[in-house]
Amino acid sequence: MRQTELFTKTRKEAPSDEVAKNAQLLIRAGFVHKEMAGVYAYLPLGLRTLHKIVQIIREEMNAIGGQEVAMTTLQDAELWKQTDRWSDEKVDNWFKTSLQNGTEVGLSITHEEPMTRMMAQYISSYRDLPKYPYQFQNKFRNEARAKSGVMRGREFLMKDLYDFSRTEEEHNSFYTAARDAYIKIFDRLGIGEKTYITFASGGTFSEFSEEFQTLSEAGEDTIYVDEKKRIALNKEVYNEGVISKLGLDKESLVEKRAIESGNIFHLGTKFSEPLGLTYSDENGERKPVYMGSYGIGPSRLLGTIVELFADEKGMVWPEAVAPYRVHLVGLNLDDEETRDWADALYNNLVNAGVEVLYDDRVEARAGEKFADSDLIGIPHRIVASKKGKDAGTYEVVERATGEIRNLTEEELFADFTS
Amino acid sequence: MRQTELFTKTRKEAPSDEVAKNAQLLIRAGFVHKEMAGVYAYLPLGLRTLHKIVQIIREEMNAIGGQEVAMTTLQDAELWKQTDRWSDEKVDNWFKTSLQNGTEVGLSITHEEPMTRMMAQYISSYRDLPKYPYQFQNKFRNEARAKSGVMRGREFLMKDLYDFSRTEEEHNSFYTAARDAYIKIFDRLGIGEKTYITFASGGTFSEFSEEFQTLSEAGEDTIYVDEKKRIALNKEVYNEGVISKLGLDKESLVEKRAIESGNIFHLGTKFSEPLGLTYSDENGERKPVYMGSYGIGPSRLLGTIVELFADEKGMVWPEAVAPYRVHLVGLNLDDEETRDWADALYNNLVNAGVEVLYDDRVEARAGEKFADSDLIGIPHRIVASKKGKDAGTYEVVERATGEIRNLTEEELFADFTS
Numbered sequence: 051m052r053q054t055e056l057f058t059k060t061r062k063e064a065p066s067d068e069v070a071k072n073a074q075l076l077i078r079a080g081f082v083h084k085e086m087a088g089v090y091a092y093l094p095l096g097l098r099t100l101h102k103i104v105q106i107i108r109e110e111m112n113a114i115g116g117q118e119v120a121m122t123t124l125q126d127a128e129l130w131k132q133t134d135r136w137s138d139e140k141v142d143n144w145f146k147t148s149l150q151n152g153t154e155v156g157l158s159i160t161h162e163e164p165m166t167r168m169m170a171q172y173i174s175s176y177r178d179l180p181k182y183p184y185q186f187q188n189k190f191r192n193e194a195r196a197k198s199g200v201m202r203g204r205e206f207l208m209k210d211l212y213d214f215s216r217t218e219e220e221h222n223s224f225y226t227a228a229r230d231a232y233i234k235i236f237d238r239l240g241i242g243e244k245t246y247i248t249f250a251s252g253g254t255f256s257e258f259s260e261e262f263q264t265l266s267e268a269g270e271d272t273i274y275v276d277e278k279k280r281i282a283l284n285k286e287v288y289n290e291g292v293i294s295k296l297g298l299d300k301e302s303l304v305e306k307r308a309i310e311s312g313n314i315f316h317l318g319t320k321f322s323e324p325l326g327l328t329y330s331d332e333n334g335e336r337k338p339v340y341m342g343s344y345g346i347g348p349s350r351l352l353g354t355i356v357e358l359f360a361d362e363k364g365m366v367w368p369e370a371v372a373p374y375r376v377h378l379v380g381l382n383l384d385d386e387e388t389r390d391w392a393d394a395l396y397n398n399l400v401n402a403g404v405e406v407l408y409d410d411r412v413e414a415r416a417g418e419k420f421a422d423s424d425l426i427g428i429p430h431r432i433v434a435s436k437k438g439k440d441a442g443t444y445e446v447v448e449r450a451t452g453e454i455r456n457l458t459e460e461e462l463f464a465d466f467t468s
Numbered sequence: 469m470r471q472t473e474l475f476t477k478t479r480k481e482a483p484s485d486e487v488a489k490n491a492q493l494l495i496r497a498g499f500v501h502k503e504m505a506g507v508y509a510y511l512p513l514g515l516r517t518l519h520k521i522v523q524i525i526r527e528e529m530n531a532i533g534g535q536e537v538a539m540t541t542l543q544d545a546e547l548w549k550q551t552d553r554w555s556d557e558k559v560d561n562w563f564k565t566s567l568q569n570g571t572e573v574g575l576s577i578t579h580e581e582p583m584t585r586m587m588a589q590y591i592s593s594y595r596d597l598p599k600y601p602y603q604f605q606n607k608f609r610n611e612a613r614a615k616s617g618v619m620r621g622r623e624f625l626m627k628d629l630y631d632f633s634r635t636e637e638e639h640n641s642f643y644t645a646a647r648d649a650y651i652k653i654f655d656r657l658g659i660g661e662k663t664y665i666t667f668a669s670g671g672t673f674s675e676f677s678e679e680f681q682t683l684s685e686a687g688e689d690t691i692y693v694d695e696k697k698r699i700a701l702n703k704e705v706y707n708e709g710v711i712s713k714l715g716l717d718k719e720s721l722v723e724k725r726a727i728e729s730g731n732i733f734h735l736g737t738k739f740s741e742p743l744g745l746t747y748s749d750e751n752g753e754r755k756p757v758y759m760g761s762y763g764i765g766p767s768r769l770l771g772t773i774v775e776l777f778a779d780e781k782g783m784v785w786p787e788a789v790a791p792y793r794v795h796l797v798g799l800n801l802d803d804e805e806t807r808d809w810a811d812a813l814y815n816n817l818v819n820a821g822v823e824v825l826y827d828d829r830v831e832a833r834a835g836e837k838f839a840d841s842d843l844i845g846i847p848h849r850i851v852a853s854k855k856g857k858d859a860g861t862y863e864v865v866e867r868a869t870g871e872i873r874n875l876t877e878e879e880l881f882a883d884f885t886s
Contacts, residue, residue, distance in 0.1 A: 119510060120515055193568075
């Protein structure tokens with residue numbers, strides 16, 4: 051993509067009411083647009099990044115047997131009354147609206163109820179189990195405050211996967227597979243090292259739940275980390291009893307701020323019982339289906355990645371999710387020969403299948419271009435200048451490390467198309 | 469995908485309150501799930517089909533310079549007051565809700581206003597124009613009745629593209645390109661022949677607007693078609709004056725029912741003026757941006773395709789959007805050799821990159837399998853049976869024509885992997 055064609059531009063300032071670093075940088079770089087507090091539109095660079103995160107998650111969900119669906123935003127109140135989650139006293143962040151005939155409907159805060167009801171149409175026998183539907187779908191939560199940028203929106207994208215299993219044992223076996231898939235996802239996104247499986251308070255069906263917490267000063271959670279054992283405890287379960295139960299040592303636990311970047315739950319029969327999701331087993335006996343749920347928010351991950359890697363100059367994208375792999379910055383483009391030379395490299399890279407953003411602006415000064423490039427945070431910057439043309443080389447700068455190399459076109463292609 | 473792994477199953481009956489043929493068949497075949505009237509979830513087969521429609525549209529939008537974004541569902545009331553579209557007297561199908569602090573917000577009925585306001589941040593000079601953002605995003609319309617299945621939902625997916633141009637001339641030139649792109653989309657979807665550019669009533673900035681109308685008895689519109697000239701008139705402009713103005717002949721116009729499958733609009737400065745979207749031209753003069761909008765609904769197209777091609781046995785998908793290209797139906801799978809033989813073909817086809825749904829159910833009878841296969845409507849059925857194994861051939865049946873061929877594995881691969 052040529053930058054002169056891209057409709058977004060960088061900005062010096064984010065909106066004055068935007069306090070989160072992730073949103074400030076994403077807005078300044080033209081990745082997102084703030085529609086209102088906690089509600090962000092995704093612009094071309096941001097949407098490319100979001101789609102890459104989604105695709106990584108999709109691949110890992112498919113790999114463990116997930117089947118993709120898309121549930122709805124509008125929610126039938128009657129369904130949520132059956133699990134006692136409709137009343138504002140029970141769930142205080144519903145957005146509610148109504149049909150023309152006055153029937154109340156809600157906007158999806160989450161999807162356990164509709165997913166369970168939908169699956170009930172397809173599950174009757176043990177032969178129909180286990181099954182693993184998942185989706186990428188917007189959730190709507192009427193947060194009183196929305197100060198964390200894209201990490202906690204009033205409208206945000208969520209991947210939610212569910213397991214519908216015959217027994218606790220069958221559920222547990224999938225739970226382990228999903229847990230491993232989450233570890234792979236964080237690794238592929240480049241935040242595996244900073245992400246800890248963290249014990250938190252459980253529900254009816256388990257003593258603890260497990261969260262994935264990613265270390266960051268911008269996080270809303272406090273956790274206690276054992277770095278050697280790569281395990282952490284959420285503050286809510288941080289006490290002598292739990293520490294000793296888990297075989298940990300208080301001395302090795304360090305307090306950290308962290309972002310909850312994923313969570314996995316044993317749901318047991320919490321939803322299947324009230325919603326009547328049962329199956330007949332090998333002996334013809336009706337039994338409630340055993341469930342689990344597995345959440346991860348692509349838009350929150352996008353914000354988390356910004357928070358984790360950004361430096362004083364701007365964002366720093368890991369290769370796997372960067373909107374483009376290469377930022378080709380053309381200098382001295384008012385010189386026709388230099389422009390032809392830079393254009394040719396752009397075309398050759400694109401034809402070789404390399405994703406390139408090309409700063410082909412003629413008027414912008416070099417300093418402005420470098421500042422924009424640092425802000426946008428594409429992993430590899432290739433500078434094509436008159437001086438480089440005369441020497442027959444391009445300057446390649448790594449965004450993350452600042453490492454600089456001068457490469458010929460041949461060396462460049464060996465590097466970027468291998 | 470093995471059918472024993474797919475969580476959906478076919479059903480004999482659709483919900484009794486579902487009157488539209490498209491929704492009846494899509495529900496019976498397990499493509500969609502009805503959450504409430506006019507609100508449908510997409511299940512694995514339906515979502516695959518929807519994604520294919522989306523991808524065709526995306527490719528054609530990118531080909532004319534479109535840049536993909538994703539605007540939001542939650543809408544700022546203040547913005548819509550500026551164009552006088554917030555009041556329920558002006559727009560009677562809003563879903564409205566409110567933030568915790570009482571501020572009213574709406575659910576996106578359409579996106580001209582937020583798109584215009586967002587673009588205003590990036591447009592200041594003639595150098596910033598023209599630009600073409602587009603998106604796939606849910607729209608919410610509080611329809612009093614919802615009787616047309618996925619063709620007119622209360623929540624539905626829409627592709628909307630906008631042009632932001634310097635002048636009417638520049639806008640018109642893009643309008644022509646977008647119009648041509650739409651023709652390509654309908655052709656690629658397999659409904660080009662049945663789709664007519666149709667003159668309808670215009671707005672402030674043009675005498676007529678143009679709609680794409682696809683002939684179908686299930687349509688809500690009445691149009692008058694000149695089949696030779698491949699032009700039509702919407703009933704609302706069907707009068708002597710217009711007919712002669714367009715150089716048509718009343719005798720050649722035939723009344724037909726049709727589905728509005730796309731529309732393209734000259735918006736002029738209808739949104740840019742009230743929302744203050746201006747640019748400074750080459751002489752430094754401020755001018756309002758000239759706009760157009762281009763809508764097409766992937767979920768409505770999906771319903772339209774069902775309506776157009778379905779027969780008494782079920783759905784008939786065109787190759788380009790079918791959830792799978794091949795439906796491999798295994799018979800006599802209780803015979804181990806036959807099962808191994810069918811399994812081997814499945815694996816070989818998948819490894820060759822062919823999209824295959826494999827009916828690997830052992831218990832189901834042949835008649836049941838064929839009825840399900842007809843209902844689901846995948847273009848090519850390959851039957852692997854004991855009889856076929858003994859003869860060394862597979863029966864290939866075309867869903868659209870019923871044509872039957874007996875092919876060896878070699879002939880089959882020549883056909884499906886070339």
